[in-house]
Amino acid sequence: MSDQVSYQEKVILPRLPLATYQELATHLRQLPGVETKLIPQDSLQFDYQESQVGGLILTYDSLELVNRLPVTEILKYYSDRYCSSCLERITLE
Numbered sequence: 761m762s763d764q765v766s767y768q769e770k771v772i773l774p775r776l777p778l779a780t781y782q783e784l785a786t787h788l789r790q791l792p793g794v795e796t797k798l799i800p801q802d803s804l805q806f807d808y809q810e811s812q813v814g815g816l817i818l819t820y821d822s823l824e825l826v827n828r829l830p831v832t833e834i835l836k837y838y839s840d841r842y843c844s845s846c847l848e849r850i851t852l853e
Contacts, residue, residue, distance in 0.1 A: 768852040772815040781813040793821035
C-alpha cells in the first residue's frame with residue numbers, strides 16, 4: 761500500500777464531441793502521474809448540441825500534480841478552442 765494520497769477532479773466541457781474528449785483524455789494520460797476516465801452522458805434526451813460525454817475524471821498520483829502547468833494548459837487549450845472557455849473543474853472527495 762502506497763503512502764501517497766491520490767487526488768481526483770471532474771472536468772466538464774459542455775458540447776465537446778466524444779472524439780475530442782477521447783483525444784483530451786489520451787493527451788492528459790501522457791503526463792506522468794495523471795490517469796483519466798470518461799464519464800457517460802446521463803441525459804435521457806439526445807441533443808446534437810450537447811456532448812455525448814458527461815465529463816472526464818482526472819486522477820493525480822499526488823496533490824502536487826493538480827495545478828501543474830501542463831494539465832492546466834491542456835485543459836485551457838481544449839476549453840478555449842472547442843467551447844469558448846466553458847471549462848468546469850470539480851474537486852471529488
